[in-house]
Amino acid sequence: MSDAASYLFYQTRNPRPFLDRGEGIYLFDENGKRYIDGSSGAMVSNIGHSNPRVLAKIKAQMDKATFGYRLHFRTHPSEDLAAKTVLLMPRGLDRVFFVSGGSEAVESAVKLARQHALTQGQPKRYKVISRFPSYHGCTFGALDLTGYDPLREPFAPMMRGMPKIAAPATYLDRDNLSEAQRGLKYAELLRDKIIAESPETVLAFVMEPIGGASTGALVAPDSYYGRIREICDEFGVLLIYDEVMTGAGRTGRFLAAEHWGITPDIVAMSKGFGAGYAPLGAIVAGARLVEPVLDAGGFLHGFTYAGNPLACSAGLAVLEELEEQNLIENAARMGEVLMARLRELMDRYPFIGDVRGKGLLTAFELVSDRETMEPLPTKLNAYDRLVELAYARGLIIYSRRTRGGTSGDHFLVAPPLIITETQIDDMMVILRDALDAFASETGLPVSE
């Protein structure tokens, strides 16, 4: 059995044990070792693993039909999931298109935006501005929007090179501005960029409302969000929220956009939307945007598996679980607890430079010096090493080099939304133990 793994080439480093089963916030390997899934995989397993109610609903659909092509049949799971999704969305976002993943969602959002511009007699609009750092996916279109050099560089000649502005990493700023002023300062970068690119050529601006893998749960100052919306409106630029990671309750609201009362023009979702029970994603937009595209002949887009009944039955069961078990409220409450616990770690570990996030999308960043936010030396490979130390102790967290992939190490702590306070405490015991081990290996100071 183990020989089969050698044919797979997606994970050549750090070969992991075989996964046996999941249960709630836990995963078990084939040797019976238990892991707390402190990152919900890659911020996917929002309702926890192997939920029996969800499995029963998927099984019921499986027993009826696993596939029916969307052009041959309407299906109840896809229509019911679309209806439920719209109910959970801010008013005005009432048309849904299903896909199977996050990159597909982002690409679909951009193509919808483009077709909409054509219906408005604006064929010159094609540029999509995004931020640096950011992550929007790894297919060519989504990768062109991704602000993360290590992933982009090999493919750069094969892409247009869409314009980028700096993400609002205000925790690194050492100016005398207030947080509100800083938010506006970063938002104005969008206005400047739109003008520099010629507004009539700019189609859309895409942003993660709270940064994910690339920036580590980066939340902008409140002032940023409203100003970005205004700037997009000023120039007729569509605002696309990439809520692939933040959507479906992760941050304590169904969409992160709700924290600021923003209604984007198009929302992309995946990850927690299928919550690991099915490869599933969606874009949601308003009828105002979609209907002209349909009237002009339809959305020239669609994947074979889009809206298949099996994946949609899983998505529907996931949304029902979020609602019936009040998991979004739990994410908000447990997010406060987790954030407080992570902040407490800063007393003991002076090399934790920043703790940030919202709801159960939280992160901490390791640095050499909290004052200057100088990153740790790259040779320490902190982002790999701390993850290994935690993994060995039965805790899974998710790390990346931050700041565009060139320096800095951040760690996402984003457990399933079902987590309890006691389980957060269990997680923190392991995390402290791993940080102690990391400090003792590297000689970094610990305050007793």
Ligand code: PMP
């Ligand atoms: N957008 C964001 C914000 C993401 O976090 C991700 C995945 N990390 C993607 C898009 C791409 O999703 P997928 O890997 O499912 O294609």
